[in-house]
Amino acid sequence: MRIRVPILGVVGHRKSGKTTVIETIVQELAKKGYRVATAKHTGQKGFSMDAEGKDTWRYARAGANPVVCVSDVETAILIKDGETKFSLDQLFKFMPEIDVIVLEGFSQLVLNDDGIGKTLCVKDREEYKDFREKAKGEIITPCSIQSLGSPILRIEEDAQILVDKAFKYTEKEKEILKTLSLLPRINCGDCGRSSCEELASDIYEGKAKLNDCVILKLRPKLKTRMTINGDEIPLNPFVSEIIRKSILGMTSSLKEVSISGDEEVHVKILS
16 A cells, blocks of 8 residues: 555554544644544444444345445445455545545554554553554654653643644645655665655655656656556666567567667557
């Protein structure tokens, strides 16, 4: 999965203040014009938004998946797969116009994904230490419903600091993702970094420039362009030449075709 919009994850055990934190963050982001989506994981076994005997329940039981219910105030999409098949890519299919996603729970997913900004809701310093050791990527802030000392914020008293940090992270990620969309995203390492994400981050921090991407720098010199469903596939010079010479070579073997080597050839493969 490649993250397409900033994602904030709020993790913590039961009654640690997660809902209050998310409500505060969402309210602030919405005020600033962000289109915000939330997704919540529940640990309650067998939980369903549906109800046995309802029409939607009967449709799902008959084999429909997803089931959609529309009223005068909302549209509900019930995907009968559960957490084992849940993915962030699945969310994007139903929320293409969203600017930011806020997750509640999904601790394993959030802590293990270095592309998700993490807010840690803790009850004591031991919990904070445990989450911090497990977390990959950026921790936006730790917070608690009680006073635990720096750097752990108080959820009620430090609400403005908490939302400011979330907003700053969101703005930063938005710019990094915008830059990332211009990069080839093949993590070739020719720029001296481990990934295109790292280069995009360095560009945001002023440590690099877009032209540091070797593939982008060489692109004007390449004699081959390849697109799949409208998206251009980044090529390095070696692969570009293999494709060009292979196609010209195959084309030259066709009857009544004369190839000099500098022709412009378009090949379209239909689905």
